[in-house]
Amino acid sequence: MPLTTEASTGAPVGVPVGLPVGVLEIGGSHVTAARVRQSDWSVEIVARSSLDPHAPADQLVADLAAAGRAVLTDGLRLAMPGPFDYTAGVAWYQGVQKFDALYGVDLRARLAEALDLPGTALRFVNDAEAFAVGEWTAGTTRGRTSCVGVTLGTGVGSAFLREGKAIRAGSDVPPNGELFRVTPPIEDHMSHRAIVAAYERATGEELPGVREIAERAESGQRQAIDVLNTAFIALAEALSPWLKSFGAEAVVLGGAISGAFDLTRPAFEAALGIPIPITVTANTEHSAIVGAAR
Structure with a gap:
């Protein structure tokens, strides 16, 4: 065959x-x-x-x-x-x-x-890279010369792609292509634990997850909106210089927290300061599976 x-x-x-x-x-x-x-x-x-x-x-x-x-x-x-x-x-x-x-x-x-x-029959890939490659293969960044995928959940995952290949070294990407390695630590603001803790500090109420905080934001609760805006603004400020240096044409977000993005898009885009398309994946898992296969 x-x-x-x-x-x-x-x-x-x-x-x-x-x-x-x-x-x-x-x-x-x-x-x-x-x-x-x-x-x-x-x-x-x-x-x-x-x-x-x-x-x-x-x-x-x-x-x-x-x-x-x-x-x-x-x-x-x-x-x-x-x-x-x-x-x-x-x-x-x-x-x-x-x-x-x-x-x-x-x-x-x-x-x-x-x-x-045999050990050679097993191939391992970073889940954020798999997600980004899957989106480039069959998703919202399909065919882009340079694009960035970011996953938001327990932490921040990222991948910087040129022609569908992950770029991990060079002055135009974070160390190993991983945004969480930059200083100040982005996960102190953008992560499940950080957002839940920030909401508890703001309200005195402990909620189980970001989904519940997003529901409060959708209903107009000011504290919930502020907490989410703070997290996404921190992400935008950490991401912006790398998008510029990399010459990224598009960004796609995935992961559980990405579902809250539309609630904070204006604040995020203002902090990002770059006119670049930002999309949210329809299915993080599906894209990661496609990317791992590719």
Whole structure:
């Protein structure tokens, strides 16, 4: 069976033509197993499973292996949150409220053994990069020469793309292409924990998440509007100089907190100070799956 190449079809290198690509999209509390057809980048969700972010390493490996078996073809692509060594396949989670038990674990070796595969059959990719590449492949930034994807949730993920390739080095991007590494720390303002804490300070009321705060903002509550504006203004101020230096043509937002963007768009765009298209993805998970396959 002939093999595709990125140059000939845009499909993943080494994947037989017509064979779906098996993908795991992994978040802080879930794993989604999917198959992607490279001919049209259509996605079939096979299974969604819960992950206990505080489970021991053996349980997490077993849960990921079980999800992987459902979509295994010639190998498996895994979209993982950081901190993670994507080349070596080693997890470095520590103090990030998820997967601490995987700290220092060679996930490539453990999963390869569990799935009876060579380690080279497992490819790991940063989840924010996967999202950005998925949007460039089949989403709102499709075909842009230079674009930026930003995911907003437990933290801030980012990827700076040129011609669909992640740029991680150079003076025109943040260190490793990751906005959360810049100073002052953006996640002190733009993250689930920061927004919830800011709302509690403003009102004395503790709400479970950003969705509930956004609902208060939609109803016109001033404190909720101010809290969200503050978070998105901080994001705009951190992002603006990098968009300028990178020459970005468009930005796409994803992640759970991106759903609140329309409530704060005027404040965000004023702080950004750049006339650049800002869109919100229709489906973060779908885009990350497509990007991991690509």
